Amino acid sequence: MSTRRETFLFVLLAMLWGTSFVAIKAGLEDLPPVLFAAVRYDLAGVLMLAYAAATTDDWLPRSRADWIAVAISATLVIALYNAFLFVGERDVTSAVAAILIATNPILATAFSRALLPDERLSTVGTVGLLLGFVGVGLVTRPDVTGGLSAELVASGFVLLAALSIALGSVLLQRVDSGLGTEGLVAWSNGVGAVLLHAISGALPNESLGGLTLTAESVVAIVYLAVFASVIGYFVYFRLLGRLGAIQINLVSYATPVFAAVTGWLLLEETIDATTVTGFLVVLVGFLLLKRDAIREELTALR
Template sequence: MSRLRNLALFLVLAAVWGSAFVAINAGLEYFPPVLFAAFRFDVAGVVMLAYAAYAVDDPVPRGRDGWLEVVSGAVFIIAAYHAFLFVGESDPAVTSAVAAVIVSLSPLLTTVFARAFLPAERLTAVGALGLGIGLVGAVVLANPDPANLTGGGTVSKLLVLAAAASFALGSVLSRASDADIAIETMEAWSMLLGAGLTHLLAFGLGESVADAAWTTESLLALGYLSVVASGIGFLIYFDLLDRLGPIEINLVSYVAPVFAAVVGWLVLAEGITPTTVAGFLIICVGFGLVKRDAIREELRAAGVTG
C-alpha cells in the first residue's frame, strides 16, 4: 500500500508540475520573469504558513539545523531554480521543448551531487542505464528543433541548466539534513525566505511592479502556480523526497513533460504526435529499470510472479 501511495503521489506531482508549464508560459505574458517567480512564492508562502499553523504544533523552525534546511531550500529550490528558469524561458530562443530537455538533466545532476553528499544512494549500473534511457525518452517527447538546441540563446539555455543544477543540489542537501522539522514548516519558511531573495534579485535586475499587467488570465496563472503547483506540489515533493530520496523523486522531471503534452492537447488543442507516444514509452522503460526492484516486489505481493 505504501508503494502504491508513493506512485499515486508521484503521478499527481508530475501532473501538477507538468501542467504548470502552461501557467508559466501564460503568466510570462503579463509579468517580468523574476518578479513573477517572487509573486508566486509570496502567495504560496503565506498559504503554506497558514496551513502549517493549522497542521503542526510548532510552525516555526527551531535550532541551527532546522534553519539551515530552510535556508538551503529557499536559496536552491525556491529562489535560484525559479529565477534561473523564468529568466531563461523568457527568451524566445528557449522554447518549452528546449527548456524541458535541459530541465530533464536534473536526475543526472542529482546523481552527481548525491555521490558527494549521499554516497549510500548511488545508483547501480542498471539504474544508471534506466536514468539515461529516461533522458532519451524526455528528449524524444519534447521533440525540440535541433536548430533551437544549438542555435542562439546560449546564455538563456545556460540559465535553465543552472536552474536544473540548483534544484538537484537543493534536493540532495535537503535529504542530507539531520534537522527534525515538519515538512509544512520547512516548506512555508523556505517559500517566504525564497520569495524575499527573489524580490531582491528582481529589484537588482530593474524589474518593477508597474510592469505587471493584472488581468483575469494573469491572476489565474499566478493562483494556479502559487496554490496548486507550489503549495500542494512542493508538499508532495518534500514528502516523497523523504521517502524515496532525491534521485528517484527527481525522475518527476522525466514524467512531467508527458502531462504537459496532455494538458497542451486538452487546453491549447496541441496535437499529440507519434513522437509524443514514443517518448512516453521510452520513459516508461527507463523508469521501470530504475524502479525494477520495487516493481518486482509489488508483482510478487500481488501473486503475479513466484
Template sequence: MTVVRYRNLLLFVFLAAIWGSAFMAIKAGLEFFPPVLFAALRYDIAAVFMLAYAVYVTDHWLPRTRAEWWLVVVGSVLLIAGYHIFLFVGETQTTSAAAAVIISLSPILTTTFARALLPSQRLTAAGVAGMVIALLGVAILARPDPANLLTEDVVAKGLVFLAAVSFSFGSVLTRRIDARLPIETMEAWSMLGGAILMHAVSLALPNESLGDIVWTNEGLLALAYLSLVASAIGFLIYFDLLERLGPVEINLVSYVAPIFAALSGFLFLQEGLDRYTVAGFLVIFTGFLLLKGRDIRTELLGTTQRDGSTD
C-alpha cells in the first residue's frame, strides 16, 4: 500500500470518526440548547469558516448567475436547513447510534432519487431490491407498533428519516441545475442561507429563544465541536477525499460513521446499543451493497490500478 493510500485511509477513518461522533455531540448539546436554534448557531459559526476558506481557495467565491443562486437556494433549504431541523429535533428522542444508522440511508436514497429524476440514470432490479431492503432496515430499527404508531421514539426516528430524505433529494436537485459553482462556494453560501432559515424557523417556534439556552461548558464544547470540527474541518477533509477517491468510495463513510456514533454515545452519554439498531444497520448496508455493488467494484478496481502505477 502506498503512502497516498495510507493517507487516504487515515483521513477516511478520521472523517468517519468526527462525523460519527457528531451525532453524540448533537445529543449532548440538546440538553442545553433548543434543537432548531442549536442547529442554526452551529452553522452561523461553520459558515464563517467555510466562506473564508472559499475566498482563500477560489476566485469564484460569490455566486454570479441566477442558476448559481438557485443552487445555493436548494442547498440552503434541503441540504442544510431541512436536513438539520429534522435531525436535531429527531435526536431529542432517539440515540446517537440509531440516528447515525438511519442517516446512513442517504447514499441509497440519493441513488434512488437520481435514477428517478435524472434521465441518464436507470434503476435496475437489484437496485429496487436494495432500496426495499434498506427501508426494511429502518423499519427493523424503528419497530413501529401498528396499534400505536405515534410514540415519541417512532416519531423521532421518522423525523431523522425525513432528514435523510431532505439531504438526498437536495443532492439530486443540485445535479439538475446547470451551474458551475465550486463546491466550496456552494457549501459556504448554503451554510449561511441554511443558518438564516433555521433562525427564522426557531423564532416561529414556541420554547425556542436565546433565553431558553442553558449556558454551560458542556454545551459550548458540543457547539464548538459541531461547528469547527464536524463542519469546518470535516468538510475540508471530505472535499479532499472526494477529489482523491471519488463519490462512490467516499459514500462508504456513511457506513463507518455509525460505529463511531455508537462508541462515542456509549463512552460519553452511556447510551446503550440494542440488537434492533445493529440488525437495522446490517440490513441497510446489505441494501446499499445491492444498489451500489457494481459501482464499488469498479471504483475499487480503478483505484487499485492507479495505485499500482505509482509507488
C-alpha cells in the first residue's frame, strides 16, 4: 500500500468486516438466523440506495444486463451467502466462520477455471488451489469415523456461503452491465433483503410475529447494516480504485484476525493451533494462486 491513509483504510475495512462475524454471533442469541440477515439488509438496502442515488449518476438499472447483474448479485452474493452464513454461525466460532469465508478468492479461481474459457491454471496455481482445500480440512477437521457433528454441519453451511459469493463474483464477470458499482451493490442489498425474507418465511420457526428485539440484537443489526455494510462498502470502493482487486483481496486474510481477537474479548471464544495452521495454509494457497498478480502489484509500487 502506497500511503498511510490507504493502510489505515485497509485496517479499518478488515476490522469492520472481521468484527461483523462477532456481531452476527451475538445477534444469533436472540434472532432467527435468516430473518436476522433479512432485517440487516432491509436497513442496509435503504441506506445504500440513498447513498448511490446521492453520489452517482448510473445507479438505476436500465438494461436487461443491468437487471441480470442485480439478480445474480442479490441471489448469490447477498441472499444465499447470508442465509448460509447466518445459519452456519450458530455452531461455529466467529474466527472459524471468517477463515472459511476467506476461501472465497480461492473458490472464485476454481469457478473461473471452469466457467471462463480464458482462465488457465498453472501447476503452481493448482498446488495453491489444493492447499486452500487442505486448509479448509484443517479448520473443519471432519471425523470420518463418526457421525455428522453440529459443528461440522455448521462449517458446511459457511462453506456454502463462501461458494455462493465466489460463484456470484465469477458470473458477474460474464455480464456486460453498465450499472455502476455503487448502484449494483445498493440494488443487490435491497433485492437481496426481499429474497431473504422469502427464504425466512419458508422456514419453520422464523416469523416476524415471533421476532423479539433486545438491546444486544438491535446493536448487532445496526452495526452490521451501518458499519459493516454501508461504511464497509464505502471504504471498499475507495480502496478498490486505489489498490486494485489483488491487494483488496488480502483483506479476506486480515478479517479472521479481528474476528478471533474480538470473539475472544467479547464472547470468550477460543481458537486452537490446528485452526490457526489451517488459516495459514489457506493464505499460502491464495498467495500461490495470485503470485503473478501480486508480483505485478509489488513491481508497480516500486
